[in-house]
Amino acid sequence: MTKLERRSDRILIVDDDPRIRQMVSRYFEDEGFVVIGAADGASMRRALADHVVDLILLDLVLPNSEDGLALAREVRTTSDVPIVMLTGRDDVVDRIIGLEVGADDYIPKPFHLREVLARVRSILRRRRPVETPQQDLGQVLAFDGWRLEISRRRLLNPDDQEIELTTGEFDMLAVMVRNAGRVLTREMLMDQTRGRQLEAFDRAIDAQIARLRKKIESDPAHPTFIRSVRGVGYIFTGEAGQSGTAEARGA
Structure with a gap:
């Protein structure tokens, strides 16, 4: 279409x-x-x-x-x-x-x-998928067997099952995976996921992180992907990288 x-x-x-x-x-x-x-x-x-x-x-x-x-x-x-x-x-x-x-x-x-x-x-x-250069259309961010298909806005777990994410949850996870190993403050997360400067309510960011953990962590109470940095924010510690295009994987 x-x-x-x-x-x-x-x-x-x-x-x-x-x-x-x-x-x-x-x-x-x-x-x-x-x-x-x-x-x-x-x-x-x-x-x-x-x-x-x-x-x-x-x-x-x-x-x-x-x-x-x-x-x-x-x-x-x-x-x-x-x-x-x-x-x-x-x-x-x-x-x-x-x-x-x-x-x-x-x-x-x-x-x-x-x-x-x-x-x-x-x-x-x-x-919705944005019009980007052809080589970026099927970009897939991968971490520990998970795949985040950027243009299709899909998250697939290691068993190839799609995990439903809200708009905010998808944007939050994409920002964190792209910045794997880097400590992100709540203000940075709010700014990058909302696309504009807002009041950064700690509880709102923390609640969104909590929902993400329930969807991607095997034990949300003891997370291995999204870890808290006391007094600062969060850090994504998964093994992140690009896994090629969704088309190449037959998705």
């Missing part, structure tokens, strides 16, 4: 305020997106059952005793679709918890639609 033939990205916005849903829908549709609206958790579930979506804009505060954090956690049990949290509560704790449960970004209300669009495009751009 060529770039021009690629279908429009589908955005699901979950917000109980019809004015916000309408405002966001019109703006994103004018930018070429397909937008699906949902007012609560029940309608979100129906939308996800009926449509394939590329990203969810999810309000933190929703009616019927279901909040965005609980819904984000529910989505993460079955899908790695990117989630951007929206909230009128500018609370650091809420922001940290949102990132801990697997959200890819967090935008406080009131927000500028241009900023929301820029963040959404940034996340989606990281999710």
Whole structure:
């Protein structure tokens, strides 16, 4: 499929305020997106059952005793679709918890639609293969039998099974493997994985590292790949290198 033939990205916005849903829908549709609206958790579930979506804009505060954090956690049990949290509560704790449960970004209300669009495009751009020189299209980073296929954004374990990673987890692991043997501070990790300078919440970075360890370490409590450096950050200690292209391996 060529770039021009690629279908429009589908955005699901979950917000109980019809004015916000309408405002966001019109703006994103004018930018070429397909937008699906949902007012609560029940309608979100129906939308996800009926449509394939590329990203969810999810309000933190929703009616019927279901909040965005609980819904984000529910989505993460079955899908790695990117989630951007929206909230009128500018609370650091809420922001940290949102990132801990697997959200890819967090935008406080009131927000500028241009900023929301820029963040959404940034996340989606990281999710899809980029146009790179032919020799780099199938780049594979390898460590101890694991393979990280960069253009396809896939992680395969030594048994050739695909391990699902969120956008943030994939970017985090790629940065760490590329910098194997180098101590990375939390600020460096936040900057390199988000593509912009953000407040580096220690708990948010630590939570993402903890989720990665559960997926790649045989004993997450005693990690052998991603090790903590007390008071500084983390270091990737696996035997990292390039294993050739995914195409060459028949992936």
